[in-house]
Amino acid sequence: MRRWWLLPLLAAAACTSAWERHESSLAKDEAEAQYSLAIAEERWLIDHASEEAPEGARSPAAEAERHLHLAQLAAKAGRLNLAVRELRRALTTDPHQAEAVRTALEQLPLPPAELELRKQEFAWNSAALAPKDEPHGDYSSTYCWSYRVREVRLRHQRTVRTADGLQRQATYDARPWAFHVHSRRWQVEGPWITDVGTEVEAVDGPGQPRYRALTAAEHEFFVDEPIPPCHRSGWQGPYDSNGTIFVATRLPETELPTNGGGPPE
Numbered sequence: 001m002r003r004w005w006l007l008p009l010l011a012a013a014a015c016t017s018a019w020e021r022h023e024s025s026l027a028k029d030e031a032e033a034q035y036s037l038a039i040a041e042e043r044w045l046i047d048h049a050s051e052e053a054p055e056g057a058r059s060p061a062a063e064a065e066r067h068l069h070l071a072q073l074a075a076k077a078g079r080l081n082l083a084v085r086e087l088r089r090a091l092t093t094d095p096h097q098a099e100a101v102r103t104a105l106e107q108l109p110l111p112p113a114e115l116e117l118r119k120q121e122f123a124w125n126s127a128a129l130a131p132k133d134e135p136h137g138d139y140s141s142t143y144c145w146s147y148r149v150r151e152v153r154l155r156h157q158r159t160v161r162t163a164d165g166l167q168r169q170a171t172y173d174a175r176p177w178a179f180h181v182h183s184r185r186w187q188v189e190g191p192w193i194t195d196v197g198t199e200v201e202a203v204d205g206p207g208q209p210r211y212r213a214l215t216a217a218e219h220e221f222f223v224d225e226p227i228p229p230c231h232r233s234g235w236q237g238p239y240d241s242n243g244t245i246f247v248a249t250r251l252p253e254t255e256l257p258t259n260g261g262g263p264p265e
Helices: 006-015 019-033 035-054 060-076 080-093 096-106 112-130 207-217 229-234
Strands: 146-161 164-180 185-188 191-204 220-224 245-248
Touching: 019 035, 035 060, 060 096, 080 096, 080 112, 096 112, 096 245, 146 207, 164 207, 191 207, 207 220, 207 245, 229 245
Parallel strands: none
Antiparallel strands: 146 164, 146 220, 164 185, 164 191, 220 245
8 A cells, every 4th residue: 555645744854954854853852841952952062063053043143042052951960060151152252252152151040159150240241242232341450269270290291103094192191180269279189190191182183172271381380270460471272162262371470489489399
């Protein structure tokens, strides 16, 4: 028996683009509170927008809206770190979305102290990226908060052949430092840790931010989180588009133990 009635359905499916199918699945998953599935669908739209999105959905504003939506889905799923990260991406993608990002940030169920820190961070980033859109004044030196960094020394730096081609590898040791905002002092928080990690990048591929930063930070300092405005001028970077990877030759505004003026060996 020939099922002629299937032909219109098959024709309709053929006319539906991959973008439309993922948008439909996203709407369905969100309506059913299947937030993990919805997050996966929104990520697909973000990752494939340059090839699959219709012309009107490829602007920085449209891309920022997708990151904002992913942050909202992550918050509903209880994945607050992902939500904050996507809000950062929304802001760097289109700084004119600062007000929407600020509203979404304030709705996250973060502990009060962390929420205040994030609000300061985003206010500074908004002021730096789009000062005309930021109504809260100049953050160039007013805000400071405690944060942690690592002193880095390279252990091995080599090029190896892998199944995916030639790859640069950098293995490093690290020692933790912390800046305490109340005392305005840096303090070493532990001994050197050997072979703490390895960063890689393909010889024929794009540069990887962490690899570039860590190799630049040889016998210097590395941080992978937002820098408070009071120290921003002392750090080089950011090395990534999220504004969270920096290096410095010396710890800014540092008061160190007496050992000749530098960090203890």
